[in-house]
Amino acid sequence: MKLWSKGFEPDKMIEQFTVGRDRELDLQLARYDVEGSMAHIRMLESIGLLSADELKVLLEGLGEIATVIERGEFTIDEGIEDVHSQVEFMLTARLGDVGKKIHSGRSRNDQVLVDLKLFMRDRLRDIAAATGRLFDTLISLSDTHRDILMPGYTHLQVAMPSSFGLWFGAYAESLADDMQLLLAAYNIANQNPLGSAAGYGSSFPLDRAMTTRLLGFSTMHYNVVAAQMSRGKTERAAAMAIGAIASTLSRLAMDVCMWMCQNFGFVSFPDELTTGSSIMPHKKNPDVFEIMRGKCNRLQSVQNEIALLTANLPLGYNRDLQLLKDIIFPATQEMIDCLDMATFMLPQMKVRTDIINDTRYDYLFTVEEVNRLVLSGMPFREAYKKVGLEVQDGTYRPNREVHHTHQGSIGNLCNEEIARKFHTLLDKISH
Numbered sequence: 232m233k234l235w236s237k238g239f240e241p242d243k244m245i246e247q248f249t250v251g252r253d254r255e256l257d258l259q260l261a262r263y264d265v266e267g268s269m270a271h272i273r274m275l276e277s278i279g280l281l282s283a284d285e286l287k288v289l290l291e292g293l294g295e296i297a298t299v300i301e302r303g304e305f306t307i308d309e310g311i312e313d314v315h316s317q318v319e320f321m322l323t324a325r326l327g328d329v330g331k332k333i334h335s336g337r338s339r340n341d342q343v344l345v346d347l348k349l350f351m352r353d354r355l356r357d358i359a360a361a362t363g364r365l366f367d368t369l370i371s372l373s374d375t376h377r378d379i380l381m382p383g384y385t386h387l388q389v390a391m392p393s394s395f396g397l398w399f400g401a402y403a404e405s406l407a408d409d410m411q412l413l414l415a416a417y418n419i420a421n422q423n424p425l426g427s428a429a430g431y432g433s434s435f436p437l438d439r440a441m442t443t444r445l446l447g448f449s450t451m452h453y454n455v456v457a458a459q460m461s462r463g464k465t466e467r468a469a470a471m472a473i474g475a476i477a478s479t480l481s482r483l484a485m486d487v488c489m490w491m492c493q494n495f496g497f498v499s500f501p502d503e504l505t506t507g508s509s510i511m512p513h514k515k516n517p518d519v520f521e522i523m524r525g526k527c528n529r530l531q532s533v534q535n536e537i538a539l540l541t542a543n544l545p546l547g548y549n550r551d552l553q554l555l556k557d558i559i560f561p562a563t564q565e566m567i568d569c570l571d572m573a574t575f576m577l578p579q580m581k582v583r584t585d586i587i588n589d590t591r592y593d594y595l596f597t598v599e600e601v602n603r604l605v606l607s608g609m610p611f612r613e614a615y616k617k618v619g620l621e622v623q624d625g626t627y628r629p630n631r632e633v634h635h636t637h638q639g640s641i642g643n644l645c646n647e648e649i650a651r652k653f654h655t656l657l658d659k660i661s662h
């Protein structure tokens with residue numbers, strides 16, 4: 232049965248091909264579909280298209296459907312195209328003809344738009360919260376590992392002293408940049424498209440300010456065509472933010488994999504957090520961080536998938552847009568899973584505290600030596616040459632004491648400032 236049924240049923244193959252994974256994916260939109268319908272019918276009553284009694288009955292009916300959804304018992308029946316159709320059929324089955332009144336002044340294009348805005352807004356909040364948990368973990372690990380030195384590399388060659396405090400804090404501050412993009416994506420999602428109907432508005436005097444208020448959106452997409460165009464753009468902005476977080480996390484995962492390698496041996500994990508080999512009895516592999524790296528690298532391609540899917544679409548609704556759900560829905564969950572896994576793993580990472588005593592890292596301290604000479608009055612270029620010659624003729628001996636005091640250096644991590652920066656952004660998403 233179709234909402235648009237006019238006495239014929241479509242070919243079965245056509246039906247399967249066009250509905251695709253909607254019956255499964257739309258389940259995630261169900262609660263938002265009901266929420267959007269509730270706001271719509273309240274508005275319809277306020278402009279005289281429903282009586283107060285009809286509104287009451289319809290709200291109760293929708294409330295019952297909301298309970299079914301909350302209990303996890305909502306399904307989209309075989310032969311029903313999507314969540315929008317299912318909710319309307321359920322309502323009409325319960326309430327009779329009054330159920331058929333809720334669709335005045337709107338279209339499924341409108342419904343799916345508003346459902347997706349509400350869904351994306353919530354998912355972006357969830358991603359923000361998961362990012363916040365990882366951020367707090369990184370900052371606290373940075374604080375506790377503040378004094379543990381490790382080699383810093385450039386060109387993957389031994390360079391200058393770094394510290395685990397600096398390393399953890401670097402990923403935390405990097406997430407603060409990603410949060411800027413997440414906030415932008417959230418603001419784009421937090422706009423009301425409802426009232427665009429099929430994409431060109433309605434001759435009913437819809438009160439769009441009222442539905443904006445009822446659904447808690449910060450503003451509306453005023454132009455109805457722009458509202459329709461926001462499908463795809465909302466998802467793309469979210470994908471950009473996800474891609475940014477994913478790129479931060481994939482680099483972190485790479486560092487951990489590298490440092491677990493015996494040639495580095497900087498960090499290790501309890502046995503139960505590693506994986507083994509079917510042939511090599513000694514193996515304790517970093518599969519968790521490899522899977523994280525792979526997933527996060529794939530997540531960075533989501534924005535491209537969306538860009539290609541939506542490139543050059545003509546104005547107005549096109550069914551291609553349905554496929555956005557296949558791309559963005561799993562991506563949001565994958566992002567959260569990776570963030571949560573990092574938050575779970577990192578506090579259990581064991582860090583070697585004596586790494587830099589190894590003679591292979593002697594040259595980490597050449598710049599410290601140059602700086603000491605500069606402080607005692609020697610011009611930098613001369614001091615640089617003196618130490619360089621010592622390295623060359625094998626007489627250089629490191630002094631392993633480091634004195635970094637400027638903002639953001641080993642000795643002055645500025646974690647409080649970084650946390651303030653991050654949480655100011657996070658607060659704008661969670662409220």
Ligand code: ARG
Nearest residue numbers: 253313339340343550552553
């Ligand atoms: N399943 C559809 C989608 O996600 C719902 C909108 C259908 N609208 C239409 N005109 N066929 O895009």
